Amino acid sequence: MSTFEYDRNLIGGAGVYALELSRWLGRLCELTVYSCGAYQSPPDAFAAAWYGTGAANVRYRRLPTFLQGHGIAAFYYYALSQYTPVGSDVHLVNDLSQGLAVRSDAPIVQILHHLPSSELEKSPTSIQSRVAIRALATLEKRALKRAQAIICQSRDTMGRAVGRYPEQAAKVRVIPNGVDVHRFAPAKGGADSTDLEKPLIACVARGLEARKGIDCLIEAFAAAQRVSDAELVIVGKDSHGLRGQLLARARTLGAADGITLIDSVSQRDLIALYQRATMTVVPSLLEGFSRPALESMACGTPVIGAAVGAIPELLDENSGVMIPPGDALALAAAIIDLLQDPKRVTRLGLAARERVVACFSWDSVAQRVLSVCEQAASA
Numbered sequence: 153m154s155t156f157e158y159d160r161n162l163i164g165g166a167g168v169y170a171l172e173l174s175r176w177l178g179r180l181c182e183l184t185v186y187s188c189g190a191y192q193s194p195p196d197a198f199a200a201a202w203y204g205t206g207a208a209n210v211r212y213r214r215l216p217t218f219l220q221g222h223g224i225a226a227f228y229y230y231a232l233s234q235y236t237p238v239g240s241d242v243h244l245v246n247d248l249s250q251g252l253a254v255r256s257d258a259p260i261v262q263i264l265h266h267l268p269s270s271e272l273e274k275s276p277t278s279i280q281s282r283v284a285i286r287a288l289a290t291l292e293k294r295a296l297k298r299a300q301a302i303i304c305q306s307r308d309t310m311g312r313a314v315g316r317y318p319e320q321a322a323k324v325r326v327i328p329n330g331v332d333v334h335r336f337a338p339a340k341g342g343a344d345s346t347d348l349e350k351p352l353i354a355c356v357a358r359g360l361e362a363r364k365g366i367d368c369l370i371e372a373f374a375a376a377q378r379v380s381d382a383e384l385v386i387v388g389k390d391s392h393g394l395r396g397q398l399l400a401r402a403r404t405l406g407a408a409d410g411i412t413l414i415d416s417v418s419q420r421d422l423i424a425l426y427q428r429a430t431m432t433v434v435p436s437l438l439e440g441f442s443r444p445a446l447e448s449m450a451c452g453t454p455v456i457g458a459a460v461g462a463i464p465e466l467l468d469e470n471s472g473v474m475i476p477p478g479d480a481l482a483l484a485a486a487i488i489d490l491l492q493d494p495k496r497v498t499r500l501g502l503a504a505r506e507r508v509v510a511c512f513s514w515d516s517v518a519q520r521v522l523s524v525c526e527q528a529a530s531a
Contacts, residue, residue, distance in 0.1 A: 153177070153244040154186045166265050168443065169305075169329060170246045176330070176518035178210040181525075184240070185212050242525040245295070259528040261521075262299035266440045267312045268292050296320050300528040303327050303521065305441050306462030325524055328465070330517035331446040333509050335419070338452035338501075339427040351382040351491050354429035354453070356422070356444040357436075359391035360413075365435035365458060365478065366398055372435075372483035374405035380491040384411045385425060426451035430497055431490050436460055437477050445472075450508045454500035456486045466512075471504040 153174060174185050240258045268288035296302055296313070302323045304310040314321045353373065357364045366386060373384045384407075395413060402408040417425065426432060432448035432455050439461035446466060448455050457463040458477035467474055473490070475482040490497050 153183065153246060166246060169263075169265070172330065172332070172514060173246075173518060173521065174210045176514045177522060180518060180522050183210050185210055242529045244521070244525060245299075259300040259531065260298055261301045261303060261525050261528050262295055263303045263305070264296075264309055264313060265305055266309055267316065269316060270312050293317070296323075299323060300531060301325065301524050303524060305329050306465050308462050308465065309440075327517060327520045327524070328462070328512055329441045329443060329446065330514035331443070331450045331508060331512055333450050333513045333515075336423055336426070336447045336450035338505060339424075351380070351430040352428055353382055353384045353487065354425050354432045354448070355384065355386045355388075355435070356425075356432065356447075357386070357388035360386075360388045360394045360398065361392050362394070363436060363438040364388070365437045366394070367401060368437075368478055368480045368483060369433055369435040370398060370402050370407065370411065371405065371480040372487060373411065374402070374407035375480070375484035376487040376491065377407055377410055379488050382410065382430070382487075382491055385414065385429075386411065387414045387417055387422070387425070389415055422447070423451060426453050429453050431456055431487070433483070433487070434458060434463060435475075435477075435483060436463070439463060442466065446508060446512055449504035450512075452501040452505040454490065454497055454504055456483065456490070468507065471500055471507045473500075 153170065170185070174183060177183050242261060243258045244261045244263065246263050268285055269292055296317055297320070300323070302313070302320060302325065304313060304324055304326050305328055307326055310324050310326050314324060355366065355369055357366070360366055366388070369384075369386075373382070376382065399408060399411075399413070402411050426448045429448070430453075432444060432453050434442050434445050434455060434457040436442065436458050437460065439458070441462045442457065445455045445457055445463060449466070449471060455467060455472040457467055457472060457474055459474050460477045464474060466472075473486045475486050490500075
């Protein structure tokens, strides 16, 4: 498997996905993971604290570094120019990293987390953003053409990919992201959120970005708090300098005393947060898959999620609540409904856990990925 700089600096969901998938695939087959090393920055402590650094039964190899610190230029170089060692039965490519493996002697299975070319529809304002997206879109087209099979993480991504590249439709399979349901599980002994002095609302994001909809959540929480007293814990790095702005907004709305912002937590503390929470809110305006939604559901905690990206595929009416993205009034109403109906919270939480175990456990997700690789190798 090839991935773009995940073992030293976990880049968002794609990096964590590579780490987790390698752990589970390593139990099913002989696996070597190759990464690039294009960044000189230290490990992402936030992600590393959650997910660790690797698996003892997987070989991890770093390809020669080049263009360190040059972002998109380095990404493009590795996608097109790097040799990968020969002799594998199949080459599994994570996202567009090491992008095409055109020098490989093995069939290629391309994992597609999202479609970079779809970002062009949003008309990015900066020249740098437009150049970067167009560069990735070029890789995208060539990578999908070269692949013998394409794994999309959601029907949403599949629909975008097939809509843009209908000639590749026969190659596409939908296999969702996974979650370790053995680690992320309800608290032993039946401890639940009803034991708390105040109901706890959790929101987990890798970073406090505008697209995560945190400002909408704060507005909704302020409205809900006037009806039912509660506490809101937001986990996320201040990667875009928004912390002060968000806290100022909370003070203006009179909700600051009920809100706690945490930069990062260990995986153990993250699991404990999900287990203690009455609900987890995913208020994103733009989202690929939403790992926090899966993790919360696995812990038996219901999710209120915005209807973006793959979130409508994760939740159903029995396991969570869907709201329109950016609609603070709808979000406040959903929060209030759950705060005032503990029995419904319990029902949703039980159904959420059952749904994740049945559909999103790494045990089954890794086996499905391996099956696609075996089919590509034998074709």
